Amino acid sequence: xxPQEARARAARAKRRxxxxxxxxxxxxxxxxxxxxxxxxxxxxxxxxFDTGPASLYAYFANKDELLHSVLDRVIDSIPSLTGADWxxxxxxxxxxxxxxxxxHRDIAKLTFAHIPAGEGSLAKAEHLLGVMIEGGxxxxxxxxxxxxxxxxxxxxxxxxYLAGQRFAGDDxxxxxxxxxVSTLNSSSAFPYLARHIDVLTSGTPxxxxxxxxxxxxxxxxxxxxxRR
Amino acid sequence: xxPQEARARAARAKRRxxxxxxxxxxxxxxxxxxxxxxxxxxxxxxxxFDTGPASLYAYFANKDELLHSVLDRVIDSIPSLTGADWxxxxxxxxxxxxxxxxxHRDIAKLTFAHIPAGEGSLAKAEHLLGVMIEGGxxxxxxxxxxxxxxxxxxxxxxxxYLAGQRFAGDDxxxxxxxxxVSTLNSSSAFPYLARHIDVLTSGTPxxxxxxxxxxxxxxxxxxxxxRR
DNA sequence: ACCTGAACACCGTTCAAGT
DNA sequence: ACCTGAACACCGTTCAAGT
Numbered sequence: 001x002x003p004q005e006a007r008a009r010a011a012r013a014k015r016r017x018x019x020x021x022x023x024x025x026x027x028x029x030x031x032x033x034x035x036x037x038x039x040x041x042x043x044x045x046x047x048x049f050d051t052g053p054a055s056l057y058a059y060f061a062n063k064d065e066l067l068h069s070v071l072d073r074v075i076d077s078i079p080s081l082t083g084a085d086w087x088x089x090x091x092x093x094x095x096x097x098x099x100x101x102x103x104h105r106d107i108a109k110l111t112f113a114h115i116p117a118g119e120g121s122l123a124k125a126e127h128l129l130g131v132m133i134e135g136g137x138x139x140x141x142x143x144x145x146x147x148x149x150x151x152x153x154x155x156x157x158x159x160x161y162l163a164g165q166r167f168a169g170d171d172x173x174x175x176x177x178x179x180x181v182s183t184l185n186s187s188s189a190f191p192y193l194a195r196h197i198d199v200l201t202s203g204t205p206x207x208x209x210x211x212x213x214x215x216x217x218x219x220x221x222x223x224x225x226x227r228r
Numbered sequence: 229x230x231p232q233e234a235r236a237r238a239a240r241a242k243r244r245x246x247x248x249x250x251x252x253x254x255x256x257x258x259x260x261x262x263x264x265x266x267x268x269x270x271x272x273x274x275x276x277f278d279t280g281p282a283s284l285y286a287y288f289a290n291k292d293e294l295l296h297s298v299l300d301r302v303i304d305s306i307p308s309l310t311g312a313d314w315x316x317x318x319x320x321x322x323x324x325x326x327x328x329x330x331x332h333r334d335i336a337k338l339t340f341a342h343i344p345a346g347e348g349s350l351a352k353a354e355h356l357l358g359v360m361i362e363g364g365x366x367x368x369x370x371x372x373x374x375x376x377x378x379x380x381x382x383x384x385x386x387x388x389y390l391a392g393q394r395f396a397g398d399d400x401x402x403x404x405x406x407x408x409v410s411t412l413n414s415s416s417a418f419p420y421l422a423r424h425i426d427v428l429t430s431g432t433p434x435x436x437x438x439x440x441x442x443x444x445x446x447x448x449x450x451x452x453x454x455r456r
Numbered sequence: 457a458c459c460t461g462a463a464c465a466c467c468g469t470t471c472a473a474g475t
Numbered sequence: 476a477c478c479t480g481a482a483c484a485c486c487g488t489t490c491a492a493g494t
Contacts, residue, residue, distance in 0.1 A: 019459080042487060051460070053487070058458055063487065112337070112386055115394075117408065122418055129420040143428045148384075148440040152376075155383035158340055166343075180345065190350055192357040200371045212376040215447030222446040247478080270468060279479065281468070286477055291468065 019049055021059050021069065028070050029104070036105045040067065064113070071110040074100065076120040081127050086135035087217050093128060094153050094213050101157045108161065111154035137224040145220045152216060160205040247277055249287050249297065256298050257332070264333045268295065292341075299338040302328065304348040309355050314363035315445050321356060322381050322441050329385045336389065339382035365452040373448045380444060388433040 017023045027048045031040045042053035042063055049055065060066040078100045083089040101108045116125070125146055132142035184194040193200065203211070245251045255276045259268045270281035270291055277283065288294040306328045311317040329336045344353070353374055360370035408429075412422040421428065431439070 041485085043485085052462085054461080054489080055459055057488075109340070112383065113390055122421065126418040126421050129424065133420060133424075139424045140427045140430070143424055144431070144436055144439050145443065147436070148380075148443060151383045151387060151440075152380065155340070155379045156376075159379060162341055190354040192361060193350065193354050196357065196361075196367045196371055199368045202368070203372070208372055208375070211372050212379075215373065215376060215444060215451070217447075218450040219443030219445075219447035222450065223443070269466085271466085280481085282470080282480080283478055285469075 017049065019051075019055060019059065023049075024056060024059055024066065025069050025073055028066055029073060032070060032107055033104055037067065037107065037109060040070075042066075067110055068114055071107060071114055072118040072120065074104050074107055075116070075118060075124075078120065078124070081124070081131075083131075086128075086132045086137060087221070089128065089131045090149060090217055090220075091213060093124065094149060095210075097153050098157050098209060101153075102161075106158060106161045108154050108158035111150070111158075116150070132220075132224075135224070137220060141220060141223045145216075149213075149216055152212060156209050156212060160209070163205070245277065247279075247283060247287065251277075252284060252287055252294065253297050253301055256294055257301060260298060260335055261332055265295065265335065265337060268298075270294075295338055296342055299335060299342055300346040300348065302332050302335055303344070303346060303352075306348070306352070309352070309359075311359075314356075314360045314365060315449070317356065317359045318377060318445055318448075319441060321352065322377060323438075325381050326385050326437060329381075330389075334386060334389045336382050336386035339378070339386075344378070360448075360452075363452070365448060369448060369451045373444075377441075377444055380440060384437050384440060388437070391433070 017026075024045060027045050028040050031044060040063075042056055045066070046053045046056055056066065060069070079096050081089050081093050081096075083092055116122075128146050129139075129142055132145070133139055137145070181197055184190050184197060245254075252273060255273050256268050259272060268291075270284055273294070274281045274283055284294065288297070307324055309317050309321050309324075311320055344350075356374050357367075357370055360373070361367055365373070409425055412418050412425060
């Protein structure tokens with residue numbers, strides 16, 4: 001190593017954050033927030049530390065484990081739950097997860113490949129389970145319902161992100177909808193869809209999310225005891 | 229081109245399927261079925277035709293469009309619906325989609341990135357919408373509910389595939405569950421989870437899927453008129 | 457133990473050139 | 476119009492070698 005190189009390396013070491021699990025997750029999360037999950041690459045993350053991708057493997061077994069840690073970080077940032085009635089708590093929980101995920105692009109897609117075993121996930125599950133059981137929901141119903149509500153939140157949030165991306169910027173959205181409408185009208189094969197096209201395409205993402213959420217809550221309530 | 233090369237090329241042309249949209253989708257679907265969506269690459273698909281990836285771009289604008297066509301093919305293979313009561317039809321629909329997807333590995337993950345605008349998807353949506361409206365479900369509830377049920381089917385089916393993969397072959401599953409149980413028992417931070425660990429981890433994927441499905445149907449029914 | 461350069465075995469997509 | 480070889484600009488992961 002020449003003296004110049006040594007000096008250059010020392011200068012880099014001063015300027016750049018030192019490698020650590022937290023610092024690596026920081027960088028990866030910044031890429032997720034600005035460009036999306038698919039733009040995270042071991043090479044790009046490593047470049048932020050002026051090194052090559054191999055350096056990251058001292059901290060994470062592979063890319064999947066790194067992304068897993070990024071998701072855990074985001075889940076830990078979800079505000080904790082409040083409320084007494086389990087309906088209120090489930091509603092508040094779902095909305096705050098949705099809102100938090102919405103601030104991190106397509107992070108929701110990671111929820112599918114991920115067993116929620118982090119401290120944050122467990123704390124949330126514990127709180128929900130407690131409130132539901134104390135509220136008169138049978139333990140089996142509550143246990144399984146928590147899974148299903150989590151699945152719904154992840155899927156709906158990810159879908160909304162993708163829909164937003166598809167229609168980003170230009171008037172593509174209006175074009176696609178009107179194409180769809182004229183396809184339906186010109187063909188007599190889909191009379192119900194044609195007749196109800198306005199209601200099919202109505203509502204904001206929030207309204208539709210809340211609608212599904214209330215449907216799930218009603219479904220749980222149908223298997224729970226009377227409100228108390 | 230030398231005479232030998234010309235002969236070799238002619239021989240290949242005889243032996244190999246000719247390029248066409250359908251033939252390309254065939255090959256891609258075969259890879260999905262045997263190895264999963266992530267193993268599909270333009271290079272591998274093209275190799276089945278003894279050519280390079282560039283050849284596929286005469287038929288599909290990009291890899292996404294090819295995978296989209298693969299999903300449409302699978303959706304078209306879902307048996308059509310029967311039944312009178314909308315509850316029965318929704319139940320039968322959900323189960324047959326789940327079953328069909330289960331035969332194509334992780335195909336369900338494509339449903340998130342995909343607007344279901346194929347002939348097959350529209351026909352299914354039309355049938356569901358008709359049965360629900362005629363059964364007394366308000367049009368707005370029916371329209372939105374179809375979206376939510378579809379979302380649920382896709383998410384649950386994909387999740388089940390991933391869970392199956394995680395625990396494939398060895399006794400990793402039992403290990404992970406018992407690790408989880410001892411974590412919960414050793415920590416007093418999660419009393420409800422610890423007390424209900426048996427019910428949390430109980431049930432087959434089918435049972436849990438059906439449970440969520442009944443929850444959704446109950447949720448729709450709560451907003452529908454009386455059964456008739 | 458932590459860190460790295462280089463290499464391995466891949467990607468999707470484009471493009472000029474051919475038929 | 477359909478088809479192709481070659482190239483471009485990337486990947487995740489491994490490994491021998493260094494500190």
